[in-house]
Amino acid sequence: MRLTFTAFLFLSHIISFAQNRVTISGFVREKGSQEQLPGVNVYIDNTPYGAVTNTYGFYSLTLPASDSATVSFSFVGYEKQLKRVSLQNNTELNIFLPAITQLEEVVVSARKQDDYVSRTVQMSKVEIPIQQLKKIPAFFGEKDVLRVLQLMPGVQKGTEGQTGLYVRGGGPDQNLIILDDAVVYNANHLFGFFSIFNSDALRSVELTKGGFPARYGGRLSSVLEMNMKEGSKEKLHGEGGIGLISSRLTLEGPISKGKSSFLISGRRTYIDFLAKPLIARQQRGADSQVKPGYYFYDLNAKMNYDLGSKDKLYISGYFGRDKFHANEKSSTSETRAGLDWGNATATVRWNHVLNQKLFVNTSFIFSNFKFGVSSYSKDLNSDGSLDDEFSLEYDSRIRDLGVKTDFDFYPSAKHAVKFGGQATFHKFVPSALAISGSFITNPIERSVKPVYSLESGLYIEDTWQALDALKINAGLRVSTFQTEVKTYVRPEPRISAALRLAENLSFKASYARMNQYVHLLSNTGLGLPTDLWVPTTARVAPQQSEQVAAGFAKDFERPALTVTLEGYYKKMNNILNYKEGSSFLSINGENANELSWEDNVTAGKGWSYGGEFLVQKKTGRFSGWIGYTLSWTYWKFPELNFGKTFFPRYDRRHDLSVVGIYELSKRITVSATWVYGTGNALTLPVSSYRAATDNFLTRLTSDGKPAINWFGPTVSEYGQKNSYRAEPFHRMDVAIQFHKKKKRHERTWEFGVYNAYNRRNPFFYNIDEEIIILPNVMPATPVPKYTLKRYSLFPVLPYFSYNFKF
Numbered sequence: 001m002r003l004t005f006t007a008f009l010f011l012s013h014i015i016s017f018a019q020n021r022v023t024i025s026g027f028v029r030e031k032g033s034q035e036q037l038p039g040v041n042v043y044i045d046n047t048p049y050g051a052v053t054n055t056y057g058f059y060s061l062t063l064p065a066s067d068s069a070t071v072s073f074s075f076v077g078y079e080k081q082l083k084r085v086s087l088q089n090n091t092e093l094n095i096f097l098p099a100i101t102q103l104e105e106v107v108v109s110a111r112k113q114d115d116y117v118s119r120t121v122q123m124s125k126v127e128i129p130i131q132q133l134k135k136i137p138a139f140f141g142e143k144d145v146l147r148v149l150q151l152m153p154g155v156q157k158g159t160e161g162q163t164g165l166y167v168r169g170g171g172p173d174q175n176l177i178i179l180d181d182a183v184v185y186n187a188n189h190l191f192g193f194f195s196i197f198n199s200d201a202l203r204s205v206e207l208t209k210g211g212f213p214a215r216y217g218g219r220l221s222s223v224l225e226m227n228m229k230e231g232s233k234e235k236l237h238g239e240g241g242i243g244l245i246s247s248r249l250t251l252e253g254p255i256s257k258g259k260s261s262f263l264i265s266g267r268r269t270y271i272d273f274l275a276k277p278l279i280a281r282q283q284r285g286a287d288s289q290v291k292p293g294y295y296f297y298d299l300n301a302k303m304n305y306d307l308g309s310k311d312k313l314y315i316s317g318y319f320g321r322d323k324f325h326a327n328e329k330s331s332t333s334e335t336r337a338g339l340d341w342g343n344a345t346a347t348v349r350w351n352h353v354l355n356q357k358l359f360v361n362t363s364f365i366f367s368n369f370k371f372g373v374s375s376y377s378k379d380l381n382s383d384g385s386l387d388d389e390f391s392l393e394y395d396s397r398i399r400d401l402g403v404k405t406d407f408d409f410y411p412s413a414k415h416a417v418k419f420g421g422q423a424t425f426h427k428f429v430p431s432a433l434a435i436s437g438s439f440i441t442n443p444i445e446r447s448v449k450p451v452y453s454l455e456s457g458l459y460i461e462d463t464w465q466a467l468d469a470l471k472i473n474a475g476l477r478v479s480t481f482q483t484e485v486k487t488y489v490r491p492e493p494r495i496s497a498a499l500r501l502a503e504n505l506s507f508k509a510s511y512a513r514m515n516q517y518v519h520l521l522s523n524t525g526l527g528l529p530t531d532l533w534v535p536t537t538a539r540v541a542p543q544q545s546e547q548v549a550a551g552f553a554k555d556f557e558r559p560a561l562t563v564t565l566e567g568y569y570k571k572m573n574n575i576l577n578y579k580e581g582s583s584f585l586s587i588n589g590e591n592a593n594e595l596s597w598e599d600n601v602t603a604g605k606g607w608s609y610g611g612e613f614l615v616q617k618k619t620g621r622f623s624g625w626i627g628y629t630l631s632w633t634y635w636k637f638p639e640l641n642f643g644k645t646f647f648p649r650y651d652r653r654h655d656l657s658v659v660g661i662y663e664l665s666k667r668i669t670v671s672a673t674w675v676y677g678t679g680n681a682l683t684l685p686v687s688s689y690r691a692a693t694d695n696f697l698t699r700l701t702s703d704g705k706p707a708i709n710w711f712g713p714t715v716s717e718y719g720q721k722n723s724y725r726a727e728p729f730h731r732m733d734v735a736i737q738f739h740k741k742k743k744r745h746e747r748t749w750e751f752g753v754y755n756a757y758n759r760r761n762p763f764f765y766n767i768d769e770e771i772i773i774l775p776n777v778m779p780a781t782p783v784p785k786y787t788l789k790r791y792s793l794f795p796v797l798p799y800f801s802y803n804f805k806f
Helices: 002-015 102-107 145-149 271-279
Strands: 021-030 041-044 050-052 058-064 066-074 081-087 095-097 125-127 155-157 165-167 175-179 202-208 222-228 237-242 246-256 260-269 289-306 311-329 333-355 358-380 386-412 415-437 451-467 470-482 487-502 505-516 518-521 532-535 543-556 561-578 601-617 622-636 654-663 668-677 685-692 711-718 729-741 746-754 762-773 782-792 797-805
Touching: 021 081, 021 386, 041 058, 050 058, 058 066, 058 386, 081 095, 145 202, 155 668, 165 222, 246 289, 271 289, 386 532, 415 532, 518 561, 685 762
Parallel strands: 021 095, 175 222
Antiparallel strands: 021 058, 041 050, 041 066, 066 081, 125 202, 155 165, 202 222, 237 246, 237 797, 246 260, 260 289, 289 311, 311 333, 333 358, 358 386, 386 415, 415 451, 451 470, 470 487, 487 505, 505 543, 518 532, 543 561, 561 601, 601 622, 622 654, 654 668, 668 729, 685 711, 729 746, 746 797, 762 782
């Protein structure tokens, strides 16, 4: 209530300065489809005054009354529009921006000056045009948003081939991933090798690594916001592709021409169909059959309606699933095992323009993630009767129901105010277990009760043009998390500033405090679906981070380059990890009802600091970027590594990415990427030996010599946690695209090579043991020999795909 009253006084104070002014407002849409465009730069020529369209394409500028002014509208990938308007009266000005055709993209060399990063207050932000994303070489030809983001500075890759994001020392759970206002908890297909986001269905992708505006909350490290396309209101369009492991199709078009539209996009793998002839009837013994299988699919859908000039309604959803199974059957036994996980989201959003200065959006949000493990085995006697039977079912679930309201208020050309709030009702089932079998005296049932909690937040922020050369974004978010027995209330101040030092050169700085109330427990550090989502409780406090960042942004017109240099320092408290030797699967049948995940975790702290350098070119015949990160990340837990500081698995000293896209002509595009990174920090034995058993003296041959099996179990001795550094990895991917525009459609053939020079990058290491006989020793003495072996995942992999658009 106090925050709301303060916001009211603040807004009233601003309104008092709004006399003798006029307002220009409206929507910016794409010409042809009528899709509303977010992030369009709107500036008054020859002044420092400007605005950026919000998520729904709405803008507003309030200026001193005068005769007239020229308003410019610019956006990467679209033709710039200039409009001369009178400043005598309030004006509603709706704009349609034509998309630049492929041929025009080839010849464009000049820069649209309103796209300069040096003129924005936001720092630590990454935007990738979808059309540029589709030209970058991809793993098996699957264009993947998360893989492209891994090529940006400050975003470390996990293990080779994985799509997990590790932003400025944070883990994969510390990224707030939003799809049309809905939170996505697991963003992986195929055990982390692909993300669930189909680029054909996306309109915009933005990653914020620091300097978070107050409107975002709930995670420590980054915000990845994605919005789906709305669908064309003019005519039916479609695009799709056929690749080596999956195919996809997207359709969009009008429901009522000019008033409403739809989008539906689907993708499915056919790994199961391709592999079936090879492995479905694999023989094991005389009568054993093994039938493994795997598939994934995802579906995006969206509808939008114009309810008038001031009201719009959007309904969107995502549904996806992965399923793996392995079945074996013989005349005397049967075994079934499987993994099943998936996401579902749904969002209903209503936009309303209250007046030319005030815009409101209200969203109703549903999100659900479920992961399950199942196992069943049965043994039969020779007469066909049951000898033994066992079954296990484990699942973890998280379901959200939420509502949020956001206001955009534009009192003057110097202020753009956002305020609002949200509430999310969580239902967690951290670990539900069911075990039964003929050999279990007391079968274990699904006795774990759901955990309910309420997460909410109120915020206000203002982007203020304090001086012609100084722009500030200041805000406050107050977040709360209510469990069954305790309520947490945490203030989160945020501030960012950009000071223009010279033409197209700015110094930027930011500070942000973030709180996180949901946690991901992981033994692997890979962000796999087997990891466990758990809530803050009375025993487990929220995670908290504080991050400061500062740097420079410089824009060049010829060539059209953006150069940014940033340094950051981030401190994290109450981060969670499993205790040594613990995991969610350590709960066994004897004490599953007594143990909980809270007994298996420990809290600690971490800190990360480093520098990032980026040179980026988004448009023109040649485009791409070079990104470099130098960073250090440390963790300290009282109950891990004897309380000593250690590097987490994803600490990476050096990370370098080079991306190049070159339009040879309007029909041929070539592209390449090269990456280099310091190896992961791992825990490996410093020594291993075979212990002698108590009865080893009796293990002799008939002539009294030691038998080769007199050794007992292998014992490994470990040093400091994560003290071993894996080999550096590096890789080059190349691709060439052949475009052809036909009468009714366009088609693109793409041929590429992943890991072009066949670098054997480490995926994991293992200690291999071999028994050898020492030479020149009498009597002959067998001894174990231990070797550290590196295992790689992907050799050179050629691929091709066929893509079409109509």
